[in-house]
């Protein structure tokens with residue numbers, strides 16, 4: 001038997017003992033000498049195997065005491081690895097699964113760890129209502145005509161101001177107002193691709209975008225994506241070379257569900273690569289305001305010189321989900337997007353646009369965002385701690401630098417769809433991994449939402465889900 005085989009076998013056996021709960025968090029690992037006697041491997045091989053388990057965050061070395069099963073994952077080593085989907089185009093069929101899971105989120109008595117929305121308690125509702133009342137009092141009688149696409153001029157001016165503050169060159173006339181970012185993405189897809197075309201997407205990706213692509217009869221090619229710095233440019237280049245890709249949909253800032261943040265250089269390279277093949281980039285940037293770092297991350301749009309980036313934004317995640325106000329800065333595709341907007345819903349409702357313009361001018365948006373980010377950062381720490389403590393050993397979790405989604409990889413034997421059913425029976429929703437892939441991959445992953453105020457009930461819910469996951473393991 002070769003030393004390589006012995007090494008793999010030791011890693012597999014010890015990892016299996018931990019994943020099945022035979023060795024529990026805090027337990028001492030078999031000593032190097034015991035393992036040598038059982039395996040017949042050299043001490044060097046055994047040390048190498050233990051080092052691998054330590055690197056992957058499953059065990060830890062304690063000075064003069066030996067190795068122990070970690071009670072919580074090592075932050076550095078506990079991230080899921082970059083996904084590795086094959087470079088082939090696929091028809092999309094996710095609708096039924098998504099609607100089954102979303103149905104559960106609607107009930108207010110369910111703890112919504114599976115929801116894509118933050119708690120409504122985070123938003124400045126009273127101030128927004130005041131702004132809406134003021135806007136309603138002053139709404140011009142001609143607003144229904146004036147607000148036809150591209151939409152409310154004052155709101156577009158205020159959004160352009162925010163682009164300017166972030167160093168992005170987008171004028172009010174470059175913007176089309178929409179009913180949320182979802183409509184912005186739909187219009188963008190329609191403007192740049194047709195049924196049968198192939199859309200390159202991150203894997204995993206936001207399920208509603210998959211639903212849109214499915215509804216439009218387009219195909220997708222899933223691209224490997226790192227939980228830390230986003231879409232893998234080498235894999236994207238391969239897809240562009242191998243397939244006739246009509247467009248690419250990417251979330252460079254706080255990707256849903258990974259929370260990944262692309263560094264600026266990578267965004268620049270992404271935009272340049274797509275420009276070389278004249279491929280439009282639909283940039284879904286709904287979480288940009290919810291950053292935990294020092295400054296708001298730039299959009300890929302800021303590197304766009306060819307007008308190929310359609311930048312989709314929204315107030316739904318950062319300020320006013322119920323207003324359903326979003327927008328798209330579609331670059332060279334603006335005339336087409338504007339026409340499609342008119343065809344699909346004529347225009348975006350006037351009053352919510354006027355209300356948001358009123359709030360942005362006088363309501364203290366920046367102050368609200370500062371508090372919101374701080375609360376989310378605290379909630380992330382509490383959620384990370386709870387998952388690390390209560391989920392089975394060997395789970396890996398992302399380290400989002402913004403947004404409110406945590407992506408958890410569980411041991412392979414845990415079926416996330418089954419876990420979702422069991423959690424629902426306990427009054428808790430989770431978002432199972434297969435929602436985020438056309439091939440229903442990520443069968444042992446879940447996305448958890450930490451964007452809810454009531455940390456205590458959230459932590460209790462995480463504990464319950466963690467114990468259910470432990471039961472599935474056994």
Ligand SMILES: Cc1ncc(COP(=O)(O)O)c(C=O)c1O
Pocket residue numbers: 116117179180181182183206251256284286313314315316317325326
């Ligand atoms: C990544 C992403 N894009 C777009 C949307 C939709 O945004 P809106 O509510 O503005 O339509 C969501 C909502 O969950 C999202 O998570």
